[in-house]
Structures are given as C-alpha cells and as structure tokens.
Amino acid sequence: MYGTGLAKGLLLTLRHFVESYMDDLRYGFRKYHHSTDNFGIRQGTKTKGVITVQYPDEKVAVPERFRFVPFLIVEDEDHPTRAGKDWCTSCGICAKVCPPQCIWIVRGNDPVTGRPVPEPEAFFIDIDICMNCGYCAEYCPFDAIKMDHDYELASYDRTSHHIHDKERLSKPNSYWRSIAPTRAYDEMLVRGTWEHKDAAKEARRGASSARARSSQPAAQAPAATVTAAAPAAEATPESSAAAAPSSAAESPTPWSEDEAKREERRRKALERKARRAAKQG
Numbered sequence: 386m387y388g389t390g391l392a393k394g395l396l397l398t399l400r401h402f403v404e405s406y407m408d409d410l411r412y413g414f415r416k417y418h419h420s421t422d423n424f425g426i427r428q429g430t431k432t433k434g435v436i437t438v439q440y441p442d443e444k445v446a447v448p449e450r451f452r453f454v455p456f457l458i459v460e461d462e463d464h465p466t467r468a469g470k471d472w473c474t475s476c477g478i479c480a481k482v483c484p485p486q487c488i489w490i491v492r493g494n495d496p497v498t499g500r501p502v503p504e505p506e507a508f509f510i511d512i513d514i515c516m517n518c519g520y521c522a523e524y525c526p527f528d529a530i531k532m533d534h535d536y537e538l539a540s541y542d543r544t545s546h547h548i549h550d551k552e553r554l555s556k557p558n559s560y561w562r563s564i565a566p567t568r569a570y571d572e573m574l575v576r577g578t579w580e581h582k583d584a585a586k587e588a589r590r591g592a593s594s595a596r597a598r599s600s601q602p603a604a605q606a607p608a609a610t611v612t613a614a615a616p617a618a619e620a621t622p623e624s625s626a627a628a629a630p631s632s633a634a635e636s637p638t639p640w641s642e643d644e645a646k647r648e649e650r651r652r653k654a655l656e657r658k659a660r661r662a663a664k665q666g
C-alpha cells in the first residue's frame with residue numbers, strides 16, 4: 386500500500402522522540418550530581434532515544450579503527466636499548482603509495498661515512514592534503530606509521546601548522562598501544578614480537594654470537610691440532626702422501642653429509658640433462 390514506508394519512518398522518529406524523554410525521566414536528577422559518570426551512562430549502549438552531545442565539554446569515544454591523520458611510532462623513553470628511536474626506516478614505501486602525494490621523507494646519512502642509514506632525517510606530511518585513507522599505515526612494512534585518533538587539529542595558521550614535521554608526527558609506541566590495543570596485539574602476533582623487526586633481529590644476532598663465543602674453546606681445539614700437524618706435513622712431502630690414505634681411512638667421506646647430498650643431486654641433474662639432450666637428438 387502506498388505510504389506504508391512513510392508511516393513506518395515517522396513512527397520510528399516518534400519512538401526515538403518519546404524514548405529520549407522517557408530515558409531522561411528515568412535518569413532523573415542524577416545528571417546534576419558531580420560524582421556520576423553522566424556521559425558514560427547517557428551515551429552507553431543501553432541508552433535509548435537521541436541525545437545531544439555537548440561538544441567540546443563532552444566527546445563521543447571514537448572506535449579503535451577510527452583514523453584521522455598519520456603519526457610515526459618511536460620507541461618509548463624507558464626502552465632499555467632503543468629509547469626514542471624511530472621505527473621508520475625511511476624506505477619510502479608510504480610516500481610512494483600515498484594517493485595525493487602528501488608525504489615527504491629525507492633519508493638519514495651517517496655523518497662519518499656519508500652512507501645512508503635506515504632512519505629518516507626529516508619526515509613531513511601535509512595534513513591539508515592528506516585524505517585519511519590509511520594507505521601509508523597499511524603498506525608500511527615496519528608498522529612504523531599509524532593513523533591517529535586526534536581530530537582536534539584546527540589552527541589559525543594553515544601555512545605552517547598544517548605541515549606536520551617529524552617532531553610533531555612522532556609519538557611513543559605506548560601511545561599506539563593505548564589507542565588501538567587490539568590492532569597492536571594483532572600486529573605483534575604477525576611480527577612475532579612486541580619489538581621492532583630490526584630490534585628483534587639484533588637481539589637474535591646478539592644471542593647467536595654469544596652462543597658462538599661460549600662454544601668457541603671447544604671448536605678451537607681441533608683447529609689447534611691441525612695447525613700443529615701442518616708444519617710436519619709440509620716438511621716431508623712423502624709423509625703427507627703417506628698421511629693422506631690414513632686420514633681417508635679414518636673418515637669414510639672426506640666431505641660432510643650435506644656436501645654428499647649436494648653432489649648426489651648434481652649428478653642426478655646432469656643425468657637428467659643428458660637424457661633430455663639425447664631425446665631431443
């Protein structure tokens with residue numbers, strides 16, 4: 386029947402209108418009590434009706450996936466080894482994928498050698514051009530750039546205040562974990578560590594070199610034996626010739642198992658190649 390949809394829409398509006406006042410009556414005079422979390426209750430999931438948010442005194446909490454302008458992650462000040470260090474490696478991927486091209490990065494150089502180092506010397510984002518798409522954050526391979534929740538960025542000077550430099554963009558890792566705990570946790574699972582990829586790599590390298598150092602005395606012992614035996618072998622060529630069969634006798638394969646397997650694979654590959662060549666005539 387014509388007009389049914391219109392009537393349903395009007396009824397819904399009327400219901401919200403009535404519910405707003407019913408909820409206000411239920412809430413009573415508690416809204417004037419200083420110790421009551423008015424906003425949390427009136428904007429909670431159980432609230433009915435339509436409530437006006439008294440911004441800027443009241444602000445609606447933004448969802449975790451809300452995104453405004455990007456920011457750069459730096460290590461927390463209390464990090465034991467990398468305090469204040471950038472997560473960004475100045476790879477430039479974010480600048481390449483940014484649709485309106487509003488990211489500008491200057492790669493850092495080692496002051497002594499002049500060679501490039503994996504950290505940005507300067508990083509700028511023109512937030513008037515940024516369209517908040519989040520591509521930069523999606524594509525960053527180091528989880529170094531994230532979308533912020535801070536949307537109160539109005540200022541009277543758009544020429545300088547709206548070009549965010551590295552200092553303004555940098556925020557500690559703990560901030561990211563506080564505004565987006567679920568996403569930070571998911572990223573940690575993918576990365577396999579709460580740390581930056583490079584920091585985790587350095588830690589692994591440090592641990593393996595420490596292991597190598599601790600096992601060195603045992604590994605050096607046979608080398609010393611070889612060094613001691615070498616002059617004797619050099620002194621008499623006959624003796625070395627005589628010694629060769631004995632060492633071969635001591636170990637049935639003069640190469641490691643891996644080398645034997647590699648040799649076997651190579652032999653089979655050559656056979657296959659020869660068969661193919663014979664077939665092709």
Ligand code: SF4
Binds near residue numbers: 472473476477480529
């Ligand atoms: S993609 Fe990530 S690591 Fe690469 S320059 Fe951008 S923020 Fe830095």
Ligand code: SF4
Binds near residue numbers: 487514515517520522
């Ligand atoms: S959010 Fe989009 S437009 Fe803004 S800097 Fe990132 S990629 Fe560029």
